[in-house]
Amino acid sequence: GEDVEQSLFLSVREGDSSVINCTYTDSSSTYLYWYKQEPGAGLQLLTYIFSNMDMKQDQRLTVLLNKKDKHLSLRIADTQTGDSAIYFCAERRDSGAGSYQLTFGKGTKLSVIP
């Protein structure tokens, strides 16, 4: 199919690690992204990973990429209540019109329990 798939909900306790998973479809995608949307706000770019990488770490965030299985994950260490938000996985696809489009998943709503 053409969808980017994510689970819709995740609930974790404050201080635990959160892992948000995503499967994508286009094996030629060269860049994959994680965006965060807090209530009433826009989409904030958290991180991206290039397809020749397996892992990328940025402070509390770790992105893992399994290109063979087209699986992307975002791990948030020491999850805080401020991490409560919707997290979107997106892949960058060549539209064939001299342009690139982002294809998003439906988003995973992360709820952090104090």
Place this chain on the structure above:
Amino acid sequence: EAGVTQFPSHSVIEKGQTVTLRCDPISGHDNLYWYRRVMGKEIKFLLHFVKESKQDESGMPNNRFLAERTGGTYSTLKVQPAELEDSGVYFCASSPGQGKYGYTFGSGTRLTVV
């Protein structure tokens, strides 16, 4: 630097009316994108401007939608006449290049057609 600014933040209109959404990208960003999220569905690509030219408008749903970017600065997205299924959140984003390191999104305009 100022981020991507969209207004209005909310708009409620009746079916058959016209609405114009505006986006001010980050100054100097040649690439400007429109995306929208219809309730319960994925965020979908609408179109991509490079300066004042439409690079890719393959995501525009029908001819009731008209996007412009006169002078290559701000952009408008007009819906005329609006239908119920046009309700959703319309996001604008910009990037200096083709955006492979990610776009900067605005907070979105929530459009409700009643």
